[in-house]
């Protein structure tokens with residue numbers, strides 16, 4: 603027996619958090635009965651129907667996509683824009699692990715493994731994400747130090763970050779730099795540089811844990827390698843043990 607939300611996530615239907623909401627909303631039927639209680643435990647092979655659709659166990663898949671700009675990180679978009687799932691095979695339903703903005707490019711993992719997704723997107727996952735940033739103006743040392751120490755944006759203080767490869771471009775009056783963060787709040791990198799007076803004009807995620815864009819062209823995908831998946835789990839375990 604396992605918790606119902608865990609089984610739904612294991613079967614790749616959605617994340618555990620979203621499964622909880624579906625349960626509370628009375629949309630989940632187990633062996634013919636609607637279950638709304640969150641702690642409910644059910645048999646691993648129970649028949650689960652969500653909004654009239656039977657949820658079967660499917661093989662887990664993990665894609666690494668080189669997301670181009672101009673794609674939205676959701677499974678469907680109300681404004682009919684291109685979505686990242688259009689760029690990977692559609693024989694199994696996958697979800698992006700976290701988000702990259704519409705105008706951001708770079709490493710994005712997609713999977714149907716809800717448990718994996720929860721682990722990787724957890725606020726305590728401690729997985730490093732490295733971004734190549736182009737910003738307006740010249741990033742001064744004091745500003746870089748403030749960003750690295752952590753600063754207040756919206757209602758939270760960012761965790762420690764690292765900045766390297768700072769290059770000034772005199773003609774265009776811009777700076778390029780790499781920043782490494784371990785969080786993934788909404789528009790986080792853009793807001794961090796905005797907080798010290800620089801607008802981000804180009805953003806690319808070049809690394810997610812040990813996963814890089816090596817060998818991929820923009821818009822292409824490959825399978826996540828087993829050792830890459832293992833490293834992501836290890837980063838999480840290290841931070842949560």
Ligand code: URA
Pocket residue numbers: 701702703704706788789790791792793805
């Ligand atoms: N930070 C941002 O501001 N945007 C992204 O897409 C990713 C991180």
